[in-house]
Amino acid sequence: METNYETIVIGGGVVGSGIAYHLSERYKEGVLVLDKKYPMSGTSGSTQAWVWVHNKTPSWYAEFSMYSAELYPYLSKKIGDVEYKRTGGLSPFFNESDREKAQKLAESYRKIGIKIKVLSREEVLEKEPYMNPEVAGATYSSIDGNVNPFRLIDMYMRAAKRNGVRYSAYNKVTEIKKQDGTYLVVSDKGAFKCKNLILAGGTWSREIGDMIGVKIPVNQLRGQILVSEPLKPFLNFTISGLRQANNGEVLMGYSMEEAGFNRATTLDVIQETANMAVRYVPGLRKAKIVRAFSGIRAMPEDGFPILGKVPGHESLYVAATHSGVTLSPLIGTLITELITEGETSIPIERYSLSRFG
Numbered sequence: 214m215e216t217n218y219e220t221i222v223i224g225g226g227v228v229g230s231g232i233a234y235h236l237s238e239r240y241k242e243g244v245l246v247l248d249k250k251y252p253m254s255g256t257s258g259s260t261q262a263w264v265w266v267h268n269k270t271p272s273w274y275a276e277f278s279m280y281s282a283e284l285y286p287y288l289s290k291k292i293g294d295v296e297y298k299r300t301g302g303l304s305p306f307f308n309e310s311d312r313e314k315a316q317k318l319a320e321s322y323r324k325i326g327i328k329i330k331v332l333s334r335e336e337v338l339e340k341e342p343y344m345n346p347e348v349a350g351a352t353y354s355s356i357d358g359n360v361n362p363f364r365l366i367d368m369y370m371r372a373a374k375r376n377g378v379r380y381s382a383y384n385k386v387t388e389i390k391k392q393d394g395t396y397l398v399v400s401d402k403g404a405f406k407c408k409n410l411i412l413a414g415g416t417w418s419r420e421i422g423d424m425i426g427v428k429i430p431v432n433q434l435r436g437q438i439l440v441s442e443p444l445k446p447f448l449n450f451t452i453s454g455l456r457q458a459n460n461g462e463v464l465m466g467y468s469m470e471e472a473g474f475n476r477a478t479t480l481d482v483i484q485e486t487a488n489m490a491v492r493y494v495p496g497l498r499k500a501k502i503v504r505a506f507s508g509i510r511a512m513p514e515d516g517f518p519i520l521g522k523v524p525g526h527e528s529l530y531v532a533a534t535h536s537g538v539t540l541s542p543l544i545g546t547l548i549t550e551l552i553t554e555g556e557t558s559i560p561i562e563r564y565s566l567s568r569f570g
């Protein structure tokens with residue numbers, strides 16, 4: 214393997230692979246992606262994979278997510294079928310008192326072009342007949358959907374490789390040094406030099422940043438998901454809490470727990486998740502649960518993406534975020550613009566690392 218690259222991406226998850234692919238479409242210089250395991254071994258291989266917009270708060274973050282969701286149909290055309298389905302998203306509520314809050318959300322989001330409908334009980338049941346008849350209503354937006362995260366990363370990788378990107382798996386980065394205007398990236402399988410270095414290590418961002426004296430305040434939050442046996446298609450929408458995948462499995466869960474890097478699944482969260490799912494869709498009571506898995510969310514300290522140039526470091530970039538599945542097409546596009554044009558078509562100053570002081 215060559216040792217000099219124009220750009221190295223550390224981390225081949227959905228964020229790093231999305232960047233590598235988008236970069237490779239515009240830029241024929243050498244790009245290398247290094248991953249300490251393989252590109253689906255991190256959080257991207259243990260996710261719900263909703264492409265979710267409609268009730269992200271505050272509204273500027275929902276707007277940012279919307280731009281990314283809008284890129285998905287085009288992305289599928291370019292890299293191949295990633296099983297993206299714009300199902301529409303439903304966020305049910307069970308108390309009439311929540312309707313006013315839902316209406317306020319809809320009103321404020323209309324200004325930024327996100328259409329949210331506040332549905333009556335009857336409208337919810339008409340759209341999603343298996344929803345609990347005790348539901349009071351739901352917010353609904355047609356922009357939400359979901360994707361197959363494994364296909365997404367695989368297709369990003371295949372397309373990136375076709376464009377000349379090199380991948381090196383099971384190759385942990387252990388040291389980063391700045392040398393005469395270039396970065397020396399030391400890994401288990403050798404040392405590589407590059408001009409541009411992109412830190413896309415997800416939930417490991419803090420330790421990768423430490424290698425070059427940059428504080429990247431990303432914490433760990435565990436999420437546990439239950440998976441049902443394959444059921445005949447019966448859910449029409451991505452519901453905030455569960456979705457039915459193409460193969461009929463229902464993926465349930467949205468837990469967020471402080472457990473460091475511990476990827477165990479636990480009985481208490483499994484029970485809470487099952488209760489939530491049955492409350493939303495009572496018919497799931499009869500479904501067999503075939504497995505539970507957990508993933509470690511990369512959670513920036515204030516909850517919002519950390520994106521862009523690392524202040525004070527020439528040609529060093531960071532992309533660390535929760536909701537990386539939703540955001541990967543946009544992040545890939547914007548980091549590519551930054552590297553090739555020096556600016557982005559959508560302002561990202563608000564997501565700069567500099568906000569942490």
Ligand SMILES: Cc1cc2nc3c(=O)[nH]c(=O)nc-3n(C[C@H](O)[C@H](O)[C@H](O)COP(=O)(O)OP(=O)(O)OC[C@H]3O[C@@H](n4cnc5c(N)ncnc54)[C@H](O)[C@@H]3O)c2cc1C
Pocket residue numbers: 223224225226227228229230247248249250251252253254255256257258259260261262263264265384385386387413414415416417421435436437438507508509510511532533534535536537538539540
């Ligand atoms: C239960 C759960 C549900 C979720 N649901 C959703 C959802 O519905 N929608 C959504 O948009 N997002 C969701 N997320 C979040 C989303 O999955 C993540 O934001 C996304 O996968 C992060 O991608 P990433 O590429 O940054 O991280 P990762 O996929 O973790 O990739 C980082 C990579 O860096 C590599 N790496 C780390 N250290 C080194 C090193 N020293 N050297 C080399 N390589 C290194 C790792 O091996 C890893 O492959 C969910 C997460 C969880 C856990």
